Amino acid sequence: MQTLSNAIQVNHCLLKEVVKDAKLLVDATCGNGLDTLFLARNTQGAHIYAFDIQQKAIDNTKEITREYAKNISYICDSHINIKEYVGNKSIDAVLFNLGYLPEAAHEITTHADTVIKTVDIVKDLLKTNGIISIVAYPGHDEGYNEYLSLLKYTKMMDKHIFTACWYRLHNHINAPALCWIEKQG
Numbered sequence: 001m002q003t004l005s006n007a008i009q010v011n012h013c014l015l016k017e018v019v020k021d022a023k024l025l026v027d028a029t030c031g032n033g034l035d036t037l038f039l040a041r042n043t044q045g046a047h048i049y050a051f052d053i054q055q056k057a058i059d060n061t062k063e064i065t066r067e068y069a070k071n072i073s074y075i076c077d078s079h080i081n082i083k084e085y086v087g088n089k090s091i092d093a094v095l096f097n098l099g100y101l102p103e104a105a106h107e108i109t110t111h112a113d114t115v116i117k118t119v120d121i122v123k124d125l126l127k128t129n130g131i132i133s134i135v136a137y138p139g140h141d142e143g144y145n146e147y148l149s150l151l152k153y154t155k156m157m158d159k160h161i162f163t164a165c166w167y168r169l170h171n172h173i174n175a176p177a178l179c180w181i182e183k184q185g
């Protein structure tokens with residue numbers, strides 16, 4: 001069996017343990033709903049907030065997760081407004097899968113400045129050992145910009161409060177990159 005996998009597979013593999021006993025989970029970019037579905041299937045009782053700025057993405061996510069709908073709040077708004085919905089509740093894990101919906105307009109994409117501001121907000125809502133996971137796609141222009149901005153931002157995080165690490169297939173061209181930020185105990 002192959003051990004090393006792409007960023008999304010590794011992300012899900014790592015998240016399974018965190019999600020299992022979680023109480024509050026956030027999919028910051030729900031898109032077609034695959035990550036929200038992963039969260040819903042792997043948690044025993046968390047409430048999930050699923051954000052996207054596109055109504056089409058919210059509809060797609062609702063459709064694919066309909067059997068778990070009572071545990072999910074679907075929010076058509078930018079993740080930067082997360083506090084309007086979650087308040088100051090502590091969060092077990094926040095997922096960002098950056099970029100655009102594959103079959104929709106590529107201009108509607110995540111942006112480095114908004115993502116960094118949102119990460120900066122949610123890092124303070126994480127419970128101890130809570131996780132922010134981010135999959136970035138350096139293969140397109142804004143994705144590269146997001147990747148560089150996040151590398152810089154995570155390098156500056158206080159190592160006494162957060163552990164930040166990166167995973168990326170090194171000999172693949174334009175491979176997605178996975179960032180994990182964990183709040184320390």
Ligand code: SAM
Binds near residue numbers: 028029035077100114
């Ligand atoms: N996680 C999704 C899945 O499993 O199908 C894929 C996400 S897709 C790569 C990125 C999504 O981010 C798009 O649907 C896009 O509309 C959304 N997005 C862009 N800017 C956003 C923002 N500020 N807040 C929330 N979602 C945003």
